[in-house]
Amino acid sequence: MTPRRTFKEPKMDLSFSKQFAVDLAREAVVRGATAAEVMLRHRVEFSVSVRLGEVETLKESMDRGFGLRVLLDGKQASVSGSDFSKDSVSSLIQEAIEMARVTSPDDSAGLPEPAEMAASLADLDLYDPDISDLATEEKINLALRAEMAAREASPKIVNFDGGGFDSRAGAMVLANSQGFVAEYSGTSCSISTVPVALDNERMQRDYWYDCRRKLRDMDSPESIGAEAARRTLRKLGARTVKNQSVPVVFEPNVAKELLGDIFHAVSGESIFRKASFLVGQRGEQVASPRLTVIDDGTLPTLLGSRPFDAEGLPTRRTVVIEDGVLANYLLNTYTAKKLGLRSTGNASRGLVGAPGVGVGNLFIQPGPDSPEQIIASVRNGLYVTELIGFGVNVVNGDYSRSASGMWIQNGELAFPVQGVTVAGNLKEMLNSIEMVGDDLDFRGSIVSPTLMIGRMTISA
Numbered sequence: 038m039t040p041r042r043t044f045k046e047p048k049m050d051l052s053f054s055k056q057f058a059v060d061l062a063r064e065a066v067v068r069g070a071t072a073a074e075v076m077l078r079h080r081v082e083f084s085v086s087v088r089l090g091e092v093e094t095l096k097e098s099m100d101r102g103f104g105l106r107v108l109l110d111g112k113q114a115s116v117s118g119s120d121f122s123k124d125s126v127s128s129l130i131q132e133a134i135e136m137a138r139v140t141s142p143d144d145s146a147g148l149p150e151p152a153e154m155a156a157s158l159a160d161l162d163l164y165d166p167d168i169s170d171l172a173t174e175e176k177i178n179l180a181l182r183a184e185m186a187a188r189e190a191s192p193k194i195v196n197f198d199g200g201g202f203d204s205r206a207g208a209m210v211l212a213n214s215q216g217f218v219a220e221y222s223g224t225s226c227s228i229s230t231v232p233v234a235l236d237n238e239r240m241q242r243d244y245w246y247d248c249r250r251k252l253r254d255m256d257s258p259e260s261i262g263a264e265a266a267r268r269t270l271r272k273l274g275a276r277t278v279k280n281q282s283v284p285v286v287f288e289p290n291v292a293k294e295l296l297g298d299i300f301h302a303v304s305g306e307s308i309f310r311k312a313s314f315l316v317g318q319r320g321e322q323v324a325s326p327r328l329t330v331i332d333d334g335t336l337p338t339l340l341g342s343r344p345f346d347a348e349g350l351p352t353r354r355t356v357v358i359e360d361g362v363l364a365n366y367l368l369n370t371y372t373a374k375k376l377g378l379r380s381t382g383n384a385s386r387g388l389v390g391a392p393g394v395g396v397g398n399l400f401i402q403p404g405p406d407s408p409e410q411i412i413a414s415v416r417n418g419l420y421v422t423e424l425i426g427f428g429v430n431v432v433n434g435d436y437s438r439s440a441s442g443m444w445i446q447n448g449e450l451a452f453p454v455q456g457v458t459v460a461g462n463l464k465e466m467l468n469s470i471e472m473v474g475d476d477l478d479f480r481g482s483i484v485s486p487t488l489m490i491g492r493m494t495i496s497a
Contacts, residue, residue: 078102081097
């Protein structure tokens, strides 16, 4: 079934057609597959890195390719290629079918039911011609302006450890042998800078950035540079603190990492493998009533939005945790079948491989308190601005991360802290969320406002 169009034609000319994808899926079935799915992708990417007023690297690339997934009575295999010639495509079809014949069958492998696939496509305004039309000189200038603003913030900013401008424009076509075919185009761009500050022969680094689908929605390079400098300078003179158990405040850039851990725990891939501390918890209180987590792939102009997922199902709004109660897992067709549930439209995949589970726009619903109010409520505690390394086990919830930030004394940020570890357990941490900030900003596809956790262990 071809979805009914309710949005403008994509603003990028494709060098391949939906008809190619339809024909490829049909040919795979003619040659023996039970069902087939085809993805076509076209991308133009640009990246420039700058340092101390000079261009260090500049890259621009364009690629196009296709992926074919075939299913054969519960068996599946996938191949990909960038050669669209008849002979090459024919060879890949045969290779995929032969690979499928020798794989083990899985009763849950398959395409979605036709009735579940997107019948119309909403216009989510994902493409910005201003990004595609931006001249190379202008892209370099945006990166240099951000760096210059950071350099001018203080004579203590002595070097840079990266930074630049990146952009991407692309289009994707998805078709399958059940009659679904659709495509969409999208853009994104980002500016970042990573200053290095020196004081008393000790160096510190930090960064700031912005990333959006629309150039007009970006913070100015000057504000990005100024914020990067502020974050770097406040780390000078950092020290450790004694071992103790105190409230911990996660700034948004750190809180989103905690939300990423929650995603792994609610992903259908973790749930059906029983590799999550949230297995069997649907409908139960798993967090503080202050916590509501939502995944929404339908929000216009946002980085995680798209009109359909990687299996052709319409994206949607899914409440994952509502007032602390686990309402839903995030699922694709395969994991939904494994769990006896329905897909939430969260299929994600590349050109090759079976679909996995991904996010749309995953966020924590903002609360009533400003970051300043949250900090003011803490007598002694840690304001975490950076997490380092890995130390999260979503199977049992154990959590231990190296961290740096600012120490809170009597409701104020007192001095910088580094070389400490924050530890706890995800179950206890989620239930100990006492305050949620009002500072949600969609600077990515997984985002969070400021969070305050009532008690965690701090050790040097």
